[in-house]
Amino acid sequence: MEAAINPQVRAVLDRSCQDCHSSRTTWPWYSHVAPVSWIVSKHVSEGRELLDFSEWTNRPPSEDVRKMMCGAVSEGRMPLPEYTMIHRHAKLSKQDVEMICDWADAPSPAAPLRASKLAKKTNRVD
Secondary structure, three states, X not given: OOOXXXXXXHHHHXXXXXXXXOOOOOOOHHHHOOOHHHHHHHHHXXXXXXXOHHHHHOOOOOHHHHHHXXXXXXXXXXXXXXXXXXXXXXXXXXXXXXXXXXXXXXXXXXXXXXXXXXXXXXXXXX
């Protein structure tokens, strides 16, 4: 994820999203007590299935994924209200949301690289 995202956005995602959307989940004490444990486990499982930051080390997030993230945070669907009720530090400020959406709207860091490689291939004389 380090190469695919600027440090400020990465810090916001680490603070507010990684518990449910990565393999770096910090399991609080209440996540070991039924029936709450069932709910927490289900949320984390569904979160990772939909979006898993742990996979970003091998490939950067696509434009569609970044746009989905912007929509979810700008509409207040993420982070889940149940999560931020207990984890107040995970609440996103207006500035956090704008930063995530600005990042989502920016061209992919891999796109210029691909375009330059294509240009080199088409301009090459053999």
